[in-house]
Amino acid sequence: MINSSLINSSLTQLSHMLASKQISSVEMTQSFLARIQQYNPTINAYIALDEEKTMAQAAAADARIAAGNAEPLTGIPFAQKDIFCAKGWKTTCGSKMLANFVAPYDAHVISQFDAAGAVNLGKTNMDEFAMGSSNETSYFGGVKNPWDFDRVPGGSSGGSAAAVAARLCAAATGTDTGGSIRQPASLCGFTGLKPTYGLVSRYGMIAFASSLDQAGPMAKSAEDCALMMNVMAGFDARDSTSLDRPKEDYTRGLNALSGDQPLKGLRIGLPKEYFAEGLDANVAKVVQDAIAEYRKLGAETVDISLPNSQLSIPVYYVLAPAEASSNLSRYDGVRYGHRAAEYDDLMDMYMKSRAEGFGAEVKRRILIGTYVLSAGYYDAYYLKAQQIRRLIAQDFTEAFKQCDIIMGPTAPSTAFKAGEKADDPVAMYLQDVYTIATNLAGLPGMSIPAGFAANSGDKTLPVGLQIIGNYFDEARMLDVAHAYQLTTDWHTQMPAGLE
Amino acid sequence: MEWEVVIGLETHTQLKTNTKIFSGASTTYGAEPNTQACEVSIALPGVLPVLNKQAVECAIQFGLAIDAEIAPRSVFARKNYFYPDLPKGYQISQYELPVVGKGKLTIQVPAGKHSEAYEKTIHITRAHLEEDAGKSVHGAVEGMSGIDLNRAGTPLLEIVTEPDMRSAAEAVAYAKKLHELVQWIGICDGNMQEGSFRCDVNVSVRPKGTEKLGTRREIKNLNSFKFMQQAIEYETQWQIDTLEDGGKIQQATVLFNPDTGETRAMRSKEEANDYRYFPDPDLLPLIVTEEDKARVKATMPELPEAMKARFEADYGLSAYDAAALTASRDMADYFVAAVQAGAEAKPAANWVMGTLSAKLNAEEKAIADSPVSAQQLAQLLKRIQDNTISNNAAKQVFEALWLAEGEVDEIIASKGLKQESDSGAIEAIIDGVLAANPAMVEEFKAGKEKAFNALVGQAMKASKGKANPAQVNEILKKKLT
Numbered sequence: 001m002i003n004s005s006l007i008n009s010s011l012t013q014l015s016h017m018l019a020s021k022q023i024s025s026v027e028m029t030q031s032f033l034a035r036i037q038q039y040n041p042t043i044n045a046y047i048a049l050d051e052e053k054t055m056a057q058a059a060a061a062d063a064r065i066a067a068g069n070a071e072p073l074t075g076i077p078f079a080q081k082d083i084f085c086a087k088g089w090k091t092t093c094g095s096k097m098l099a100n101f102v103a104p105y106d107a108h109v110i111s112q113f114d115a116a117g118a119v120n121l122g123k124t125n126m127d128e129f130a131m132g133s134s135n136e137t138s139y140f141g142g143v144k145n146p147w148d149f150d151r152v153p154g155g156s157s158g159g160s161a162a163a164v165a166a167r168l169c170a171a172a173t174g175t176d177t178g179g180s181i182r183q184p185a186s187l188c189g190f191t192g193l194k195p196t197y198g199l200v201s202r203y204g205m206i207a208f209a210s211s212l213d214q215a216g217p218m219a220k221s222a223e224d225c226a227l228m229m230n231v232m233a234g235f236d237a238r239d240s241t242s243l244d245r246p247k248e249d250y251t252r253g254l255n256a257l258s259g260d261q262p263l264k265g266l267r268i269g270l271p272k273e274y275f276a277e278g279l280d281a282n283v284a285k286v287v288q289d290a291i292a293e294y295r296k297l298g299a300e301t302v303d304i305s306l307p308n309s310q311l312s313i314p315v316y317y318v319l320a321p322a323e324a325s326s327n328l329s330r331y332d333g334v335r336y337g338h339r340a341a342e343y344d345d346l347m348d349m350y351m352k353s354r355a356e357g358f359g360a361e362v363k364r365r366i367l368i369g370t371y372v373l374s375a376g377y378y379d380a381y382y383l384k385a386q387q388i389r390r391l392i393a394q395d396f397t398e399a400f401k402q403c404d405i406i407m408g409p410t411a412p413s414t415a416f417k418a419g420e421k422a423d424d425p426v427a428m429y430l431q432d433v434y435t436i437a438t439n440l441a442g443l444p445g446m447s448i449p450a451g452f453a454a455n456s457g458d459k460t461l462p463v464g465l466q467i468i469g470n471y472f473d474e475a476r477m478l479d480v481a482h483a484y485q486l487t488t489d490w491h492t493q494m495p496a497g498l499e
Numbered sequence: 500m501e502w503e504v505v506i507g508l509e510t511h512t513q514l515k516t517n518t519k520i521f522s523g524a525s526t527t528y529g530a531e532p533n534t535q536a537c538e539v540s541i542a543l544p545g546v547l548p549v550l551n552k553q554a555v556e557c558a559i560q561f562g563l564a565i566d567a568e569i570a571p572r573s574v575f576a577r578k579n580y581f582y583p584d585l586p587k588g589y590q591i592s593q594y595e596l597p598v599v600g601k602g603k604l605t606i607q608v609p610a611g612k613h614s615e616a617y618e619k620t621i622h623i624t625r626a627h628l629e630e631d632a633g634k635s636v637h638g639a640v641e642g643m644s645g646i647d648l649n650r651a652g653t654p655l656l657e658i659v660t661e662p663d664m665r666s667a668a669e670a671v672a673y674a675k676k677l678h679e680l681v682q683w684i685g686i687c688d689g690n691m692q693e694g695s696f697r698c699d700v701n702v703s704v705r706p707k708g709t710e711k712l713g714t715r716r717e718i719k720n721l722n723s724f725k726f727m728q729q730a731i732e733y734e735t736q737w738q739i740d741t742l743e744d745g746g747k748i749q750q751a752t753v754l755f756n757p758d759t760g761e762t763r764a765m766r767s768k769e770e771a772n773d774y775r776y777f778p779d780p781d782l783l784p785l786i787v788t789e790e791d792k793a794r795v796k797a798t799m800p801e802l803p804e805a806m807k808a809r810f811e812a813d814y815g816l817s818a819y820d821a822a823a824l825t826a827s828r829d830m831a832d833y834f835v836a837a838v839q840a841g842a843e844a845k846p847a848a849n850w851v852m853g854t855l856s857a858k859l860n861a862e863e864k865a866i867a868d869s870p871v872s873a874q875q876l877a878q879l880l881k882r883i884q885d886n887t888i889s890n891n892a893a894k895q896v897f898e899a900l901w902l903a904e905g906e907v908d909e910i911i912a913s914k915g916l917k918q919e920s921d922s923g924a925i926e927a928i929i930d931g932v933l934a935a936n937p938a939m940v941e942e943f944k945a946g947k948e949k950a951f952n953a954l955v956g957q958a959m960k961a962s963k964g965k966a967n968p969a970q971v972n973e974i975l976k977k978k979l980t
Binding site: 084085091093098101103104105107202203204205206207209210211237238239240241322323325326328329330332334335336346350370373374375378382 | 538541542543544545546547548549550577579581583586587588589646773775776777780781782783
C-alpha cells in the first residue's frame with residue numbers, strides 16, 4: 001500500500017479500496033495512526049488517542065465489510081473534534097476544566113459515525129470551549145498550521161483542520177459557532193461546511209453558544225463533505241432545535257454536473273460589504289479569480305448588499321458570550337470536572353475551581369455574557385442584539401431574492417503567526433467578520449480552497465472561498481463547490497514535507 | 500390604628516408525570532439517592548432538554564380548570580444562579596411568557612369566631628412550568644454535604660395569585676381549595692409531606708382603608724395548612740407590632756419554625772441575586788393550539804364548580820351544601836355513590852358532611868378510607884326513612900358500622916334498635932305515662948306547652964327510646980284533647 005495515495009484518496013476511493021479488499025480497515029487505520037505518531041508531536045492536532053479503541057472499531061468494520069453490510073463510510077478513519085462526547089473517551093473541550101473528564105455517553109454525531117461503521121482515530125485539539133480563532137486558547141497548547149509551522153491553523157476547530165490538512169485522518173468533524181469550521185478550512189486549505197442550524201443534532205456536543213453552534217464536516221473535497229453530511233444530518237428527538245425533515249442524499253447532484261457550463265443559470269451574489277476595507281489585497285485577488293472561474297462555469301454574478309453585516313461582530317459578541325456564560329455555569333466543581341484542591345467554603349470552592357479551570361478567553365466571555373444579561377443592561381445589550389440579529393437574517397432573505405448563492409472571502413487574511421493576535425482580542429474576533437453573519441442567520445456556509453496568496457513571509461498560504469446558501473440548500477452548495485473542484489486542483493494540494 | 504393584612508400565594512405543585520420535565524428519568528419519590536439522575540439530570544457536558552408533553556398537558560388542564568387564558572405561545576427561560584443542588588447552574592422556568600395566564604378560583608371561607616362562612620373569588624395571576632432542583636443532604640456522608648439529584652428536573656407548576664387574601668383563614672381556604680383542585684383534576688398527588696404541594700406566602704400589612712401595599716415578606720416552603728395558618732398569624736402580628744413600634748418592614752424571605760411558631764428572615768444576601776433571565780436557546784417556544792386545548796379538555800373530569808351546580812339543580816341541595824360536598828373529589832364521589840345506592844340526597848348530604856365527616860376528622864382518616872362505605876350509609880338512611888330506626892338509633896348503627904360489626908340490618912337486629920311502631924303498644928305506654936304523671940297533664944291543660952314535651956320524653960324513656968317519636972306525638976296529642 002502506497003501511503004501517499006492512501007492519504008490523498010477521497011472517501012469514495014477509500015471505500016472502494018476497502019470494498020475491493022485492496023486494504024483492510026485495520027491496515028488503513030494503522031497507516032493513519034503511524035502518520036499521527038510521526039507528525040502529531042509537532043503539529044499537536046490530536047489531544048486524545050486510544051489505539052485500543054480505535055483498532056477495535058477498525059476490526060469491527062472489517063467484519064462488517066466481510067459480512068457484506070458495509071455503508072459508504074464503514075472502515076474509514078475519522079478525527080473527532082474534542083467537543084463531542086464519546087463514551088469512554090476523554091472529552092475535554094480543550095479545557096483544563098474537563099482535562100480528566102471521560103464521557104459516559106455518545107454525542108449524536110459520534111453515534112451516527114459509529115452506526116455508519118466509521119473508525120474514530122482520536123479527539124482533536126480545539127480552542128477552549130470553542131472560543132477562539134487560532135487554537136491558541138486550548139489548555140493543551142496551540143496547533144501548527146501544516147502549511148507553515150510558525151502559523152496558526154485557525155480555530156476553534158484547529159486540531160481537526162490541521163489533521164485534515166496534514167492528512168492525519170481521512171476527514172474530520174468540526175463545529176462552527178461563528179466560523180470555527182470555515183475559517184480554519186480557509187487557513188489550512190481544505191473544504192468545510194457549516195450546515196443550516198438544526199440540521200445536525202447538538203446532543204452531546206458541548207455547548208458554547210446554543211443558538212449558534214452547529215456541527216459539520218471538514219474534509220478534502222465537497223464530495224467528501226457530502227458523504228459525511230449523509231451520516232451527520234438528520235432529526236434527533238433529543239435536541240429540541242433539531243429539525244424534523246426528510247433525510248436527504250447530499251451526493252445526489254454531484255454526478256449530474258456536465259458540460260462546459262455545468263452551472264449555467266446560477267446567480268452568484270457578491271456582497272459589497274465582503275470586498276471592502278479590511279480584506280487583504282492578496283486574498284481578495286484569489287477570491288476574485290475563483291469567482292471568475294465560476295463565470296467560466298456558466299454562473300452569472302450579481303452585486304448585492306448585506307447592509308447590517310458590519311453589526312455582526314458586535315451582535316455576536318453580545319449573544320454568544322451571554323449564552324456561554326449560562327452554558328458554562330455547570331462547570332462548578334461539584335459533580336465532575338476540575339475542583340480546586342483546597343477551599344474554605346462552598347463559595348470559595350466555586351471561585352477557585354472556576355478561576356483555575358477556565359482560561360483567560362473563556363473568563364473574558366463569561367464576564368461579557370454575565371454583564372450583558374445583568375439587570376439594567378439586558379435591554380440595551382441582549383435584547384437589542386437579538387433585534388439586530390433579525391435584521392441581519394432579513395438582509396440575507398432580501399439578498400436571496402436576487403441570487404441563488406452568495407460568495408466572498410471566508411477570512412480577511414491568510415494564516416497569521418502564532419502569538420500575533422493572542423493579546424488583541426478584537427483583532428482576533430475580526431477573523432470571523434465574514435462568517436459570523438451566517439451563524440446569526442442560521443444559514444449554511446462553506447469554505448473551499450481557492451488558491452494561495454503571499455503573506456508577510458516568503459511562503460504562500462491557502463485562501464478559502466466562502467459559499468453561503470439559503471436554508472437547507474446544502475446540496476446545491478456542495479454541487480457548486482464540486483463543479484469548481486472538478487476544474488481546479490487547489491483542494492488536492494497538500495503541505496510540503498508531510499508526504 | 501386598625502390594620503389590614505394583604506396576602507398572596509405562590510404554590511409549587513409537583514406534576515404527576517412519569518418522567519422529568521426535560522428528560523426521561525423517573526420521578527418516583529423516595530428512591531436511593533441519585534438513582535433517578537440521568538445524564539440530563541446531572542447536567543453532563545453536551546446534554547439538552549426536551550420538554551415533557553405530559554407536563555404541558557397538566558398545565559393546560561389547570562388553566563382550563565381555573566378558567567384562565569392559555570398562552571398560544573409561551574417561552575422557557577433560564578434563571579441563572581449557583582447552588583450545589585442546581586446542576587446546570589440555572590433553572591429552566593417560564594419568566595416573561597407563562598403558559599397559563601389570568602384565572603380565578605372561588606373559595607369557601609369557613610365561619611370563624613366572629614364571622615359567618617362566606618365565598619370569595621381569588622384571582623390567579625399566572626401559572627408557569629419549571630423544573631425542580633435537587634436536594635442537599637447533610638449528615639449522610641461524614642464531614643461532607645451530599646447532593647441527591649433524584650428530584651432535579653421534576654416538573655413543577657408554579658401558581659401565583661394576586662394579593663387578594665385578607666386573612667390567614669382566607670389564605671388557608673385558598674390553599675386548601677387549590678390543593679383539592681389539583682388533585683381533583685389529577686395533575687398532582689397533593690402529598691405535602693413529600694413536598695408535592697409547597698406554598699410560599701407573601702404577607703404585608705397596611706392601615707385599613709388605604710390602597711398602597713405595604714412592604715411584603717415572603718414565608719417560604721410551608722408544607723402544612725396548620726403551619727400556614729400559624730405562620731401568617733405570627734407574621735401579621737410581627738409586622739403590625741414592628742410598624743406600631745415605629746419600625747420599618749424590609750423586604751425579605753422568611754422561614755417558619757414550627758417548634759417556636761415564629762417566622763425569621765433568611766440572610767438578606769439571598770435577595771441580592773440577579774438571576775439574569777433570558778430565553779433558553781435549547782428550547783423552542785411552547786405552542787398550544789385550540790386543538791390541543793380541546794383534546795386535553797375532553798380528558799378532564801367534571802370540575803367542582805360544575806358538579807356543585809349540578810348538585811343544586813338535581814338534588815335540591817343548598818349552595819353551601821353543594822360547595823361543601825364538592826370540596827374534595829373523594830367526598831363528592833362518596834356522596835354520589837350513596838345517592839346511587841338509594842339514599843335520598845338531602846339526608847345523605849347531611850350525614851356525609853355531619854356525622855361521617857366529624858368521625859373521619861376525629862379519627863384522622865380520609866373519606867376514601869372510610870370504614871363505612873357509601874352503600875352502607877345508603878342502607879342506614881333507608882332504615883331511617885322507612886321508620887325502622889330513629890335518628891338516635893341510627894347513630895348507634897353508624898358507630899357499629901365503623902367498627903365493622905356487621906351490615907346495617909344485622910346491627911339493628913342484634914342491638915334491638917328497631918323502633919316501636921305498633922300503635923297499640925305505644926298507646927299502652929302512653930296510658931301508663933299519663934297515669935303516672937297527673938301533675939304534668941294538669942299543667943298541659945292549664946296551657947303550658949312545655950309539659951307536652953316532657954310527657955313525650957317520659958313516653959320515649961318508658962319505651963327505652965324505641966317508640967317512633969312521631970307516633971308518640973300523634974297519639975299523645977289525641978289523648979290530651
